[in-house]
Amino acid sequence: MVIADEAQLVRSSQRGDLDAFNTLVQVYQRQVYNLCLRMLGSAAAEDTAQETFITAYRRLSSFRGGNFRAWLLRIAANACCDELRHRRSRPAASLEAALEAGSRADVPSPLANPEEEALRQELARHLQQGLVALPAEQRLAIILRDIHGLSYEELTEALGCSLGTVKSRIARGRARMREYLMARRELLPHEFRLKQ
Amino acid sequence: MLRVLLQLRHRRFRRDLSAYLDGMLPQRARRRLEAHLDSCQTCRQELADLRVTVEALGSLPMAEVPRSFALAAAPIAEVRPLPTARRLEFGLRLATATAAFALTLVLIGDFAGLPGGGEKEMPAHVAPAAGEMSANLQAVPVQTPTVKEVAPGETPAAMEAAPAATGITDIEPDGSLPRGYGLGGEVSPTETPAAATEAPPVGTPAAVPVETPAVEETPPALVAAPVETPGAEGVTGADETSPAPAAVPIETPAVEEMSPALVATPIETPELEGITEMYGEEAPPSAGVSEEELLDKEATAEAGVEEKVWAYSADAQAAVEEEGGGLSREEAVRWLEIGLGAGVGILVLLWAVARLRTSIGNRP
Known part of the structure; x- marks a missing residue:
């Protein structure tokens, strides 16, 4: 999607053009859904993703140019945080839901042989467990940076904080993920095995 | 005394490793870190580990959406039920x-x-x-x-x-x-x-x-x-x-x-x-x-x-x-x-x- 096209679509959407907005939905729904999936697990991801787009449509007037993806992901991130806060009253459900998130996300790749595939899925499971163990703000930062590949500038928008805070959240999140993987190094595929 | 100072310095470098990995470190800090990496085996190892961690995270696949999230109709303005208050x-x-x-x-x-x-x-x-x-x-x-x-x-x-x-x-x-x-x-x-x-x-x-x-x-x-x-x-x-x-x-x-x-x-x-x-x-x-x-x-x-x-x-x-x-x-x-x-x-x-x-x- 060319940037100019996106700006045009956003403007049309702001004027109430639902088709234009739905084109934007088509472009970004996978990212929004995957963010929700990693944050919440598959059970709540679908609803939260849908809620994100509804909220986004309602708040289109508050979008004043800039990075639409970051703006959208911020709405999604807020929706996820709301959901997590809501879940705190029933903690048992939340952990399970978050843990099973990895399973849904792991689409088998047709090229890999069965053994490699099994190892890859094992790694994904561990990574998801490690992510779940992170504080929500660090988890958000790590997911958006290392899985979605947002730039630091986009991250400041999507997380609504300063560059320094973004850097620090990513650094701390990564350090914890590293420790997590280190503790399970023998379970991981060869190339991801961390040395002592 | 010197050891404590070195420790502090080392800790600061460790904190910079993540940003360094992303190329987000200002030039001066980057040069200093690189100089430190030459002499510090621990930091080199940690940098390598971090790189692997980031790669592992990057290898996580993106799931396909279960359905389209396109809106069937423009959502109406939020109609909240009149609260009791x-x-x-x-x-x-x-x-x-x-x-x-x-x-x-x-x-x-x-x-x-x-x-x-x-x-x-x-x-x-x-x-x-x-x-x-x-x-x-x-x-x-x-x-x-x-x-x-x-x-x-x-x-x-x-x-x-x-x-x-x-x-x-x-x-x-x-x-x-x-x-x-x-x-x-x-x-x-x-x-x-x-x-x-x-x-x-x-x-x-x-x-x-x-x-x-x-x-x-x-x-x-x-x-x-x-x-x-x-x-x-x-x-x-x-x-x-x-x-x-x-x-x-x-x-x-x-x-x-x-x-x-x-x-x-x-x-x-x-x-x-x-x-x-x-x-x-x-x-x-x-x-x-x-x-x-x-x-x-x-x-x-x-x-x-x-x-x-x-x-x-x-x-x-x-x-x-x-x-x-x-x-x-x-x-x-x-x-x-x-x-x-x-x-x-x-x-x-x-x-x-x-x-x-x-x-x-x-x-x-």
């Missing part, structure tokens, strides 16, 4: 506004040197009526028009009383006693204000039962003989009090409502207001913007012409029916509750004011 607030505001209005009327009456005796019956009149209404309406909200009838029903009756009172100034001392029953006692010039204060409770029950059938009666019955219905008679009796003060200047404060200056007789206004509130309609006190109130005023002004009053009642009925159609049953009940609450609050206030006034009036 806001409803309560509205009810309270309404009550306050109406109370202020009622108080203003009382004060105006006070300054105009009008009698206030008749006022004491008013709460009694309205209270049972309100009860009746709530019962009727909660059971069958569609019946709202029936309640509406009370307003016009009383209006002509009371109005009838007003001219009669002003017109037959000479006759009242005699006429009031036989006609007014319990109320007659209140009227008698010989009695002290203290006695007058106690009289209303006696008069009240007399007026109440008479009033009640009027409420229950169907509009046609009322249309047929507005003045002759027992309800109307009762009201007339009650209003008979007014002539008395006119004749006996000492009693003047007793009937505050009958001032000719106030074309809209205050007696009715609070009553009607109370009823208006039963519908949960906003009745801005000063402006009298509420449709019903406006109509009420009109009705009061033209009270002499019965037909007009009845035309009004029909109109009002239609209006209420329309309104009933627009509101859901639950909503109507909810509003009724608020209205009733507000109405009762106002009645209590009015009663308090009446008591206060009487006690002030008792002083020589």
Whole structure:
């Protein structure tokens, strides 16, 4: 999607053009859904993703140019945080839901042989467990940076904080993920095995 | 000492590794870190581990969406159900506004040197009526028009009383006693204000039962003989009090409502207001913007012409029916509750004011 096209679509959407907005939905729904999936697990991801787009449509007037993806992901991130806060009253459900998130996300790749595939899925499971163990703000930062590949500038928008805070959240999140993987190094595929 | 400093430095470098990996370190900090990496095996290892971690995270696949999240229809503006707090607030505001209005009327009456005796019956009149209404309406909200009838029903009756009172100034001392029953006692010039204060409770029950059938009666019955219905008679009796003060200047404060200056007789206004509130309609006190109130005023002004009053009642009925159609049953009940609450609050206030006034009036 060319940037100019996106700006045009956003403007049309702001004027109430639902088709234009739905084109934007088509472009970004996978990212929004995957963010929700990693944050919440598959059970709540679908609803939260849908809620994100509804909220986004309602708040289109508050979008004043800039990075639409970051703006959208911020709405999604807020929706996820709301959901997590809501879940705190029933903690048992939340952990399970978050843990099973990895399973849904792991689409088998047709090229890999069965053994490699099994190892890859094992790694994904561990990574998801490690992510779940992170504080929500660090988890958000790590997911958006290392899985979605947002730039630091986009991250400041999507997380609504300063560059320094973004850097620090990513650094701390990564350090914890590293420790997590280190503790399970023998379970991981060869190339991801961390040395002592 | 040196070791501690080195440790601190090392820790700072470790913190920078993540940003370094992303190429987000400023040039000077990056050069310093690179120099440190050359000499520090631990940091080199940690950097390598971090790189692997980031790669592992990057290898996580993105799931396909289970369905399209495109919006089928533009979401409507957020429609939040009216929270209880806001409803309560509205009810309270309404009550306050109406109370202020009622108080203003009382004060105006006070300054105009009008009698206030008749006022004491008013709460009694309205209270049972309100009860009746709530019962009727909660059971069958569609019946709202029936309640509406009370307003016009009383209006002509009371109005009838007003001219009669002003017109037959000479006759009242005699006429009031036989006609007014319990109320007659209140009227008698010989009695002290203290006695007058106690009289209303006696008069009240007399007026109440008479009033009640009027409420229950169907509009046609009322249309047929507005003045002759027992309800109307009762009201007339009650209003008979007014002539008395006119004749006996000492009693003047007793009937505050009958001032000719106030074309809209205050007696009715609070009553009607109370009823208006039963519908949960906003009745801005000063402006009298509420449709019903406006109509009420009109009705009061033209009270002499019965037909007009009845035309009004029909109109009002239609209006209420329309309104009933627009509101859901639950909503109507909810509003009724608020209205009733507000109405009762106002009645209590009015009663308090009446008591206060009487006690002030008792002083020589």
